[in-house]
Amino acid sequence: xxxxxxxxxxxxIGSHLVESLLERGDRVLVVDxxxxxxxxxxxxxxxxxxxxxxxxTIEEQAVVHRLVDQADEVYHLAAAVGVALIAKQxxxxxxxxxxxxxxxxxxxxxxxxxxSEVRCFIASTSEVYGKxxxxxWCEEDDLVFGATTKTRWxxxxxxxxxxxxxxxxHQEHQLNVVVGRFFNVVGPRQTGAYGxxxxxxxxxxxxxxxxxxxxxxxxxxxxxxxxxxxxxxxQLVANDHCMGRVFNIGSxxxxxxxDLAKRVQSRVNPDCSIEFQSYSDAYxxxxxxxRRRVPDLSxxxxxxxxxxxxxxxxxxxxxxxxxxxxxxxx
Ligand SMILES: NC(=O)c1ccc[n+]([C@@H]2O[C@H](COP(=O)([O-])OP(=O)(O)OC[C@H]3O[C@@H](n4cnc5c(N)ncnc54)[C@H](O)[C@@H]3O)[C@@H](O)[C@H]2O)c1
Numbered sequence: 001x002x003x004x005x006x007x008x009x010x011x012x013i014g015s016h017l018v019e020s021l022l023e024r025g026d027r028v029l030v031v032d033x034x035x036x037x038x039x040x041x042x043x044x045x046x047x048x049x050x051x052x053x054x055x056x057t058i059e060e061q062a063v064v065h066r067l068v069d070q071a072d073e074v075y076h077l078a079a080a081v082g083v084a085l086i087a088k089q090x091x092x093x094x095x096x097x098x099x100x101x102x103x104x105x106x107x108x109x110x111x112x113x114x115x116s117e118v119r120c121f122i123a124s125t126s127e128v129y130g131k132x133x134x135x136x137w138c139e140e141d142d143l144v145f146g147a148t149t150k151t152r153w154x155x156x157x158x159x160x161x162x163x164x165x166x167x168x169x170h171q172e173h174q175l176n177v178v179v180g181r182f183f184n185v186v187g188p189r190q191t192g193a194y195g196x197x198x199x200x201x202x203x204x205x206x207x208x209x210x211x212x213x214x215x216x217x218x219x220x221x222x223x224x225x226x227x228x229x230x231x232x233x234x235q236l237v238a239n240d241h242c243m244g245r246v247f248n249i250g251s252x253x254x255x256x257x258x259d260l261a262k263r264v265q266s267r268v269n270p271d272c273s274i275e276f277q278s279y280s281d282a283y284x285x286x287x288x289x290x291r292r293r294v295p296d297l298s299x300x301x302x303x304x305x306x307x308x309x310x311x312x313x314x315x316x317x318x319x320x321x322x323x324x325x326x327x328x329x330x
Contacts, residue, residue, distance in 0.1 A: 008078030015041035082194025097158035127156035138296035170244035183250025187226035188322035217258025225310035248295035
């Protein structure tokens with residue numbers, strides 16, 4: 001039986017992945033400090049005989065060593081996430097996103113040296129492209145960050161360091177590792193508490209409150225359902241040809257944030273209104289946003305026949321159904 005470790009397995013994406021790995025027949029180890037995750041995310045599998053849950057931080061070497069040493073596959077998803085959180089806690093962002101990744105990769109590197117066959121997935125983000133002005137971003141494009149005085153860039157830079165480390169371990173220690181850059185993953189269990197836009201809109205619409213659109217709402221994003229993303233992650237890790245490579249993962253169907261708000265309005269509550277808020281009021285005066293964030297998905301399509309099955313209306317309905325039955329997540 002294969003043993004898989006999911007760091008951040010009580011989080012939004014992690015909990016969906018844990019369910020699928022259990023379905024596949026794996027023994028699944030989860031470690032989560034519940035900083036942004038929620039124990040209830042694993043309710044459906046909490047008593048599963050092949051699930052072992054550790055509440056703890058992967059900033060602790062002993063925890064990482066104990067868990068990594070048992071795993072055939074490591075899915076490293078734990079990180080400081082969410083634009084609002086990052087703007088407020090930049091030190092934590094940098095520390096949480098870099099040091100644990102290094103601990104995990106170091107330990108995996110030692111295991112490879114000792115002859116073990118292990119695989120690893122590192123969760124990265126579209127934020128690594130920074131403010132690259134290209135209309136679509138492909139994996140070999142430049143990373144274009146703003147000044148270090150603007151805290152929001154610390155998230156993308158910290159994840160870029162993770163990517164450099166992962167690729168270096170592949171190069172120097174032949175570690176089987178693949179990096180996935182997620183673009184706005186959405187779906188049931190995502191919390192709006194840390195600034196994620198879709199759950200914020202749907203929560204507001206369900207409560208009959210105004211949906212708050214930042215800036216003029218003309219910023220463009222692409223939203224992918226967590227089920228499609230999680231399937232892609234598992235396929236990438238299973239594929240020998242994907243090792244040592246970086247992949248965009250998400251949707252390439254662009255929509256402006258204002259149009260997203262209108263779509264939520266029409267599907268969830270036509271009576272709720274839309275209001276605007278400046279970035280300086282939402283975050284701080286130095287906040288810089290990215291106007292357009294659209295992935296080029298050629299590489300992942302070619303590698304694993306990636307073909308997302310959920311469209312935006314399906315996604316909005318799924319998020320609304322889930323919030324109706326459980327209330328706001330996290
Ligand atoms: N959701 C998205 O759209 C998106 C986009 C780009 C990248 N990502 C990346 O995907 C991964 C998962 O994100 P998510 O959206 O599921 O967020 P999430 O906050 O739901 O999941 C992160 C999980 O990691 C846990 N965690 C954080 N630091 C930890 C630590 N030191 N030790 C143990 N557990 C810790 C949190 O409690 C949480 O359960 C992250 O690496 C994130 O950077 C997500």
